[in-house]
Amino acid sequence: xxxxxxxxxxxxxxxxxxxxxxxxxxxxxxxxxxxxxxxxxxxxxxxxxxxxxxxxxxxxxxxxxxxxxxxxxxxxxxxxxxxxxxxxxxxxxxxxxxxxxxxxxxxxxxxxxxxxxxxxxxxxxxxxxxxxxxxxxxxxxxxxxxxxxxxxxxxxxxxxxxxxxxxxxxxxxxxxxxxxxxxxxxxxxxxxxxxxxxxxxxxxxxxxxxxxxxxxxxxxxxxxxxxxxxxxxxxxxxxxxxxxxxxxxxxxxxxxxxxxxxxxxxxxxxxxxxxxxxxxxxxxxxxxxxxxxxxxxxxxxxxxxxxxxxxxxxxxxxxxxxxxxxxxxxxxxxxxxxxxxxxxxxxxxxxxxxxxxxxxxxxxxxxxxxxxxxxxxxxxxxxxxxxxxxxxxxxxxxxxxxxxxxxxxxxxx
Amino acid sequence: xxxxxxxxxxxxxxxxxxxxxxxxxxxxxxxxxxxxxxxxxxxxxxxxxxxxxxxxxxxxxxxxxxxxxxxxxxxxxxxxxxxxxxxxxxxxxxxxxxxxxxxxxxxxxxxxxxxxxxxxxxxxx
Numbered sequence: 011x012x013x014x015x016x017x018x019x020x021x022x023x024x025x026x027x028x029x030x031x032x033x034x035x036x037x038x039x040x041x042x043x044x045x046x047x048x049x050x051x052x053x054x055x056x057x058x059x060x061x062x063x064x065x066x067x068x069x070x071x072x073x074x075x076x077x078x079x080x081x082x083x084x085x086x087x088x089x090x091x092x093x094x095x096x097x098x099x100x101x102x103x104x105x106x107x108x109x110x111x112x113x114x115x116x117x118x119x120x121x122x123x124x125x126x127x128x129x130x131x132x133x134x135x136x137x138x139x140x141x142x143x144x145x146x147x148x149x150x151x152x153x154x155x156x157x158x159x160x161x162x163x164x165x166x167x168x169x170x171x172x173x174x175x176x177x178x179x180x181x182x183x184x185x186x187x188x189x190x191x192x193x194x195x196x197x198x199x200x201x202x203x204x205x206x207x208x209x210x211x212x213x214x215x216x217x218x219x220x221x222x223x224x225x226x227x228x229x230x231x232x233x234x235x236x237x238x239x240x241x242x243x244x245x246x247x248x249x250x251x252x253x254x255x256x257x258x259x260x261x262x263x264x265x266x267x268x269x270x271x272x273x274x275x276x277x278x279x280x281x282x283x284x285x286x287x288x289x290x291x292x293x294x295x296x297x298x299x300x301x302x303x304x305x306x307x308x309x310x311x312x313x314x315x316x317x318x319x320x321x322x323x324x325x326x327x328x329x330x331x332x333x334x335x336x337x338x339x340x341x342x343x344x345x346x347x348x349x350x351x352x353x354x355x356x357x358x359x360x361x362x363x364x365x366x367x368x369x370x371x372x373x374x375x376x377x378x379x380x381x382x383x384x385x386x387x388x389x390x391x392x393x394x395x396x397x398x399x400x401x402x403x404x405x406x407x408x409x410x411x412x413x414x415x416x417x418x419x420x421x422x423x
Numbered sequence: 424x425x426x427x428x429x430x431x432x433x434x435x436x437x438x439x440x441x442x443x444x445x446x447x448x449x450x451x452x453x454x455x456x457x458x459x460x461x462x463x464x465x466x467x468x469x470x471x472x473x474x475x476x477x478x479x480x481x482x483x484x485x486x487x488x489x490x491x492x493x494x495x496x497x498x499x500x501x502x503x504x505x506x507x508x509x510x511x512x513x514x515x516x517x518x519x520x521x522x523x524x525x526x527x528x529x530x531x532x533x534x535x536x537x538x539x540x541x542x543x544x545x546x547x548x
Contacts, residue, residue: 054507056507056508056546056548057507057546057547057548058504058505058506058507058546058547058548059547059548060547060548061505064475066475067474067475068472068473068474069472075501076501076505077498077499077501077502077505078475078476078477078479078499078501079474079475079476079477079498079499080498081474082502107497108497108498110474112471112472112473112474113469113470113471113472114469114470114471115458115469116458116459116460116467116468116469117458117460117469134460135460135462135467136460136461136462137462139460139461139462139463139465139467140462140463143463158507163507163508163509165506165509165513165517167502168505168506168507180465208497208525209496209497210496210497210526210527210528212526212528213497213525213526213527214524214525214526234465234467235465240467240468243470243472244474247470248467248470278524282524283524
């Protein structure tokens, strides 16, 4: 029941011979050699656990470097202790294809709407800004967040728990845009494409689709501000699709083309990639085959302790503050329970500010520290639909949708 | 800091480049301010950035040649070097996926050597 890896997210400095100045202008040459670099250890069941910390990406502060190109940048977990909104400069980054525009001219950018519509559109950003404005706080979480904890391990981006973030998104309703274009009868799905592209033309371009009803539900928005500022290029500048409650794969970055379809989207990224077992919690046994799959979709509840980490010391007999974050998935947080006895009893924690059902929700509790041994803190979110986190982690070959109960183990001194 | 970075990086033309000890690349230019669009009280400013590249290659000398040639065009080497130990069957499936689904231009005759290299990697602790 209890997390058995004593190593927590620990930092250290690894020294190398040479200097950064010896590198070329923007080549982050050999991340494993030739320069002094901060490293972080991710508490995976087995290695590689070590990752560089980097500040080399534009408009980004310190991030965990999972992959240089195309960038996979993870949010250092302590950032989540600073508040329920994740700062733009430490918000995680995930690109699939390596051809990413490095210049965006706001005066020439166009958002195109076409396909099964009466009036195809090509909107300038000033026209986009004039559309009725809405604002929403929502969690953006990678389908494979926490993949590195899967056992048996699976290939993919080996994320810790930091491939998620929560931001206030400002933009316009997708529905308003689709209404302006006039969706024709018989529309089935809406497909989204961004300005990124593959290295080789034959590689499938990254496109995602939502059902027409989902696209028109009034909650899916196209954002141009993130926490009140234009978003970093790496988070999708100038426009990003926001699909509250659904995994990040649908939140298409640098959104430039919207195509209304009169047939189900059979492109690679819907038909083949990002498929999950069509089972509760996307859970199958590692030896299972032949099960039905479906495109990944809504998120599940999760919760984390943010002010303490496994391996931290606490004083015998003290009373400590424990705090963290939770989210319901595609609905709000009903409650967050904290257990110090492996789930025999649960303390109901005090919930923080409610920024809406798609946001992180802060929680806190006071816990008495026993006289000796270890103190285990297990945290469990139940959402407003009554779904709760389970002790047993799910497993699937994609490493998707991990949401089991997290346990932090503290040393009593 | 965010605003500072944006200013530094939004200037369109590369001036002098400076790599600090921490590895931060800042670009100093003196050209005109980037273009903007303003409507309904919101201003968006053109972006011009330079994304870091990677010249990292796979360790192992001659044996690594086949992965260095075939496996770093679409993604940097760290993607593979950060993977846990996977079976030869699992690596074969990954290589097949890259070729069949992602259309990576890999010479079919190189595939056995690529799979051998990947399956024999010793992941760092």
